[in-house]
Amino acid sequence: MKDASLPRPTHPPDLAREPAPARKPGAALVDRLPGLALAVAVALVATSLGRLVPVVGGPVSGIVLGVLVAVVARPGDRLRPGIAFAGRGVLQAAVVVLGAQLSLGQVLRVGVSSLPVMIVTLAVCLAAAYGIGRRLGVVRDLRTLIGVGTGICGASAIAAVTPIIGAAEAEVAYAVSTIFVFNIAAVLTFPVLGHLLGMGQHTFGLFAGTAVNDMSSVVAAATTYGGPAADYAVVVKLARTLLIIPICLGLAALARRRARTADASTGAAGTEQGLPRRVRVGRLVPWFLGGFLVLAAANTVGLVPSAAHGPLSALAVFLITVALSAIGLSTEPAKLRRAGAAPLLLGGCLWLVVSATSLAVQFLTRYV
Numbered sequence: 001m002k003d004a005s006l007p008r009p010t011h012p013p014d015l016a017r018e019p020a021p022a023r024k025p026g027a028a029l030v031d032r033l034p035g036l037a038l039a040v041a042v043a044l045v046a047t048s049l050g051r052l053v054p055v056v057g058g059p060v061s062g063i064v065l066g067v068l069v070a071v072v073a074r075p076g077d078r079l080r081p082g083i084a085f086a087g088r089g090v091l092q093a094a095v096v097v098l099g100a101q102l103s104l105g106q107v108l109r110v111g112v113s114s115l116p117v118m119i120v121t122l123a124v125c126l127a128a129a130y131g132i133g134r135r136l137g138v139v140r141d142l143r144t145l146i147g148v149g150t151g152i153c154g155a156s157a158i159a160a161v162t163p164i165i166g167a168a169e170a171e172v173a174y175a176v177s178t179i180f181v182f183n184i185a186a187v188l189t190f191p192v193l194g195h196l197l198g199m200g201q202h203t204f205g206l207f208a209g210t211a212v213n214d215m216s217s218v219v220a221a222a223t224t225y226g227g228p229a230a231d232y233a234v235v236v237k238l239a240r241t242l243l244i245i246p247i248c249l250g251l252a253a254l255a256r257r258r259a260r261t262a263d264a265s266t267g268a269a270g271t272e273q274g275l276p277r278r279v280r281v282g283r284l285v286p287w288f289l290g291g292f293l294v295l296a297a298a299n300t301v302g303l304v305p306s307a308a309h310g311p312l313s314a315l316a317v318f319l320i321t322v323a324l325s326a327i328g329l330s331t332e333p334a335k336l337r338r339a340g341a342a343p344l345l346l347g348g349c350l351w352l353v354v355s356a357t358s359l360a361v362q363f364l365t366r367y368v
Contacts, residue, residue, distance in 0.1 A: 035082020066328020
């Protein structure tokens with residue numbers, strides 16, 4: 001910001017460029033209130049509908065209502081900051097609250113027991129993304145984004161991988177849009193499939209935690225199925241999220257190798273210019289994972305009274321409903337249409353491959 005003692009510029013008003021005034025500390029909160037209020041209002045209606053139709057539940061009702069509002073009314077720029085905050089920040093807060101209902105022993109047992117399913121589904125997904133993506137003519141970076149988004153943690157994985165491989169903005173938009181479509185499909189179909197297959201709560205939690213993309217959709221599908229399924233699915237999904245660390249490190253090494261090979265072929269070997277930046281592992285671990293583990297530790301040592309578990313569970317479900325309502329409100333049909341058929345087809349194939357692989361591995365390892 002300029003010093004107030006300096007003379008004003010003598011340029012004409014249309015050419016002068018004054019620095020933007022400093023924003024007050026609470027300005028961001030004020031900007032978010034309208035969109036956040038809309039998401040809460042949709043969530044309240046969705047919660048009421050969920051009580052009338054328990055098999056659907058509040059979270060699923062929230063995302064459907066949000067999509068309907070977005071298609072009919074198209075929330076404007078004034079509402080977007082709050083909707084974006086609700087879709088991400090409120091969801092992360094809900095995951096933290098869920099930690100108060102678990103113990104560290106449960107977290108460790110679930111994480112270790114689900115490793116075979118997680119690792120196999122991820123490996124199959126990445127291999128299918130490479131093979132099917134090439135057959136469909138999907139460019140390398142885009143098929144990588146859709147592969148890691150489907151195999152690990154949706155938009156979060158896409159965001160982590162994008163700067164490493166240097167993907168273009170259009171490719172990121174296509175990948176996120178494709179992942180979003182099959183997140184909605186999973187939320188709507190997986191609970192029905194689980195009941196048809198007679199899955200128990202933990203079995204479905206493992207299925208949702210390994211076969212659904214974003215945390216929001218994992219929680220929505222599992223919460224619809226039941227509370228124990230939701231608790232189990234969240235732990236599985238958080239453990240699965242950590243797989244982004246070795247994947248990012250591997251992609252970074254591969255990208256740097258490709259860059260050096262390209263430099264060598266052009267006679268520019270030995271320079272660091274144009275090489276992907278090194279990955280900082282600490283930045284790949286989401287903050288809400290730490291919060292989840294802190295509350296789980298507090299519950300383990302008895303700092304969270306058992307009488308608080310019920311209200312905290314209800315609070316978590318409502319926060320999830322608010323977040324999913326916001327995700328529905330942020331739907332942009334035009335972006336989904338611009339994604340084209342090939343990325344969407346690849347995303348659908350990977351979604352089916354991951355779902356089938358998760359069920360198959362559970363069956364073979366006697367989880368089912």
